[in-house]
Amino acid sequence: MKTIVSDQHLPEGDIKPAYQMGEFRAKLDADFRRFLSSGISLSECACPGCQSTEASTAFEKSGLTYLECLQCASVYASPRPSPDALEEFYRSSDAVVYWHDVILPDTRAARLAKIIAPRARWVLRTADRYLPEGKTIVDIGQHSSLLVGELLSSRAPQCSVTAAGFLADLDTGFVPCRELNVEPTSLTELSRHAPVDFVLAFDVIDRAADLDELMNGAASVLAPSGLMLAGSTLISGFDLQTLWGDSESIYPPERLNLLSVDGVVKLCARTGFEILEFSTPGVFDAEIVKRAVQADPSAPWPRFLKHLITRCDAEVLDGFQEFLQKYRLSSFARLALRKL
Amino acid sequence: MIKVLVIGFGYMGEIRAKVVESLEGFALVGICDPFATSAQNVRECPHFTDYREAILALRPDLTFVCTPNNLSPEVCVLALNSGSHVFCEKPPGRSVEDIEKIIAAERANDGLKVMFGFNHRHHPAILEARSIVEGGRLGKILWIRGVYGKSGGKGRGFEQSWRNDPSISGGGILLDQGIHMLDLFRLFCGDFEAVQGLMGTTHWDVPVEDNAMVLLRSTQGVMAQLHSSATLWKHTFELEIGMEQGYMVAHGLLSKTGSYGRETLVVGRRVQDSDPELVPGVPEEDVSYFDQDLSWNLQVEEMGRCILENKAVEDSSTNDALQVMQIIETIYRQSGQCLGGLANLQSVAL
Secondary structure (H helix, E strand, O other), X not given: OEEEEEOOOOOHHHHOOHHHHHHHHHHHHHHHHHHHOOOOOOEOOOOOOOOOOOEEEEEEEOOEEEEEEOOOOOEEEOOEOOHHHHHHHHHHOHHHHHHHHHHHHHXXXXXXXXXXXXXXXXXXXXXXXXXXXXXXXXXXXXXXXXXXXXXXXXXXXXXXXXXXXXXXXXXXXXXXXXXXXXXXOOHHHHHHHOOEEEEEEEOOOOOOOOHHHHHHHHXXXXXXXXEEEEEEEEOOOHHHHHHHHHOOOOOOOOOOEEEOHHHHHHHHHHOOEEEEEEEOOOOOHHHHHHHHHHHOOOOOOOHHHHHHHXXXXXXXXXXXXXXXXXXXXXXXXXXXXXXX | OEEEEEEOOOHHHHHHHHHHHHOOOEEEEEEEOOOHHHHOOOOOOOEEOOHHHHHHHHOOOEEEXXXXXXXXXXXHHHHHHOOOEEEEOOOOOOOHHHHHHHHHHHHHOOOOOEEEOOHHHHOHHHHHXXXXXXXOOOOOEEEEEEEEEOOOOOOOHHHHOHHHOXXXXXXXXXXXXXXXXXXXXXXXXXXXXXXXXXXXXXXXXXXOOOEEEEEEEEOOOXXXXXXXXXXXXXXXXXXXXXXXXXXXXXXXXXXXXXXXOOOEEEEEEOOOOOOOOXXXXXXXXXXXXXXXXXXHHHHHHHHHHHHHOOOOOOOXXXXXXXXXXXXXXXXXXXXXXXXXXXXXXXXEEO
């Protein structure tokens, strides 16, 4: 297993403008509370990382209760809606429309340059390293149109790409072209695209209503030794541990599974994946906490944390963020997994 | 099942025995070492003190030759002539003449495989760097630069080591450790057509070099530079590769003691016009930190495949050993003038 640290300068506001994100979160909260009150059924679940049922209440968000696993320290929403109910939600949410119509267009250039292009380079580099002969890709990520477009421009015409996320048709950035097939597919039916060399699963591990279904779906579509490349939010990261239930990065239903590093390792082990790379190349942790401290300076922050965040200069904070990456303590995880 | 005999049960022999025992398809059938105390520490398999007796008694499929350099050629030749495949530690003897003897025995025993222990090729940072070069996304290699060195240990123990007795080792730090870096240079750059070397005994009271500086040029025009040293008080492994569209730096080595530091690979992309926020010369970098060294296993597994599938050895082959020994011998020839007094360097075509 390896860890990659990325030296990158990216203010969070470039891809998540504060005002627009506030609007988005407010819309999502309203949509989701309405959704919960519509009489949909919720089901309790075990820890999506290690399957333990020993847990304590962590916090509540938008009407959902989050539990903290006493075994692997992952945090997860339970009870929660079913996968079908969630799909219904995403297809009718005003917040989702706002994301596609306002936030994505406004941040497209910054996202492409700072998030998508490096992510595409990583995908290609990982493919070169572990499966250079691989040619077929199924994408099941959310909001992944930019990534797929970047990959097609980088790797085409050698690769065939199928956008098979269950909301692939909603991702308005998709521009059907010769190399791209858009076929929204439920996780239980992913195997109809089998066998493929790569599954791209960015921003779905934390969103999946049934994480086992996601991993099993990925395994079912992958050829032997195929690669699943994924990204997800991690609860063991600095900003989420510090801000916990007050974090603005936790907003259901997009963050149902907040795994810890331990939880990810256990999830992969029990679903038949070898971890080739487990990095936390997040770049926002220190900035997010700094903003929270500045917004509420009289809150009882630990003294050292307050000193670090408010008194130290940018170079120290950059060094601190690099430290978080190096020791897998940032709150964004990037995974290269090989099907066993 | 490949029956394995390990001859020479020092530091390397013990590593090889552990690898063999950990892999499916291999069975350790015997150990040979003239020093009974070390041989007694091994697992439940016959042990011998005479390698001729061991080879003839056990008739192994594969013989690991982990002996001092002066013995390696004759052990390899006997093993081959007795029908055994051979895996030999580096260096492949003390001279080009030694490796040529092994090659002659290999040719005389068609079908038998010979591989050398250039395991650095399989370290995770090197594997990653190779995949980046082969992927072609950073363009061609322009130059390569390596530093590989150790402190020589505490006190004067280093000076007593057989590795510094030229009658046994054939050379100093360049032959003992620098050979790995030269092998990596060849791995990335292909064959070299010119070499200039300078070496000296700068600190230790030994009759061989404790530092060597080498410049090379490959047949493709790639320039290379090596510093091999036994006076790096901090153990160091660093390989830099300059490419058209970026660069890589492999640093540290996962090892038993961890003394070379955590193994990392820095990958930087040359700043482009499309990166308006970046200043030329200050690129963004990714640093990979590696946790696991499978180099020993990967090489032996490859040897197993060559044997079972009757494949030619293409990795760490006798030709690889010959080419790198020719470089080293050229440097030794040049630097024979240098020891005890610097002389003008000469450019030598290999």
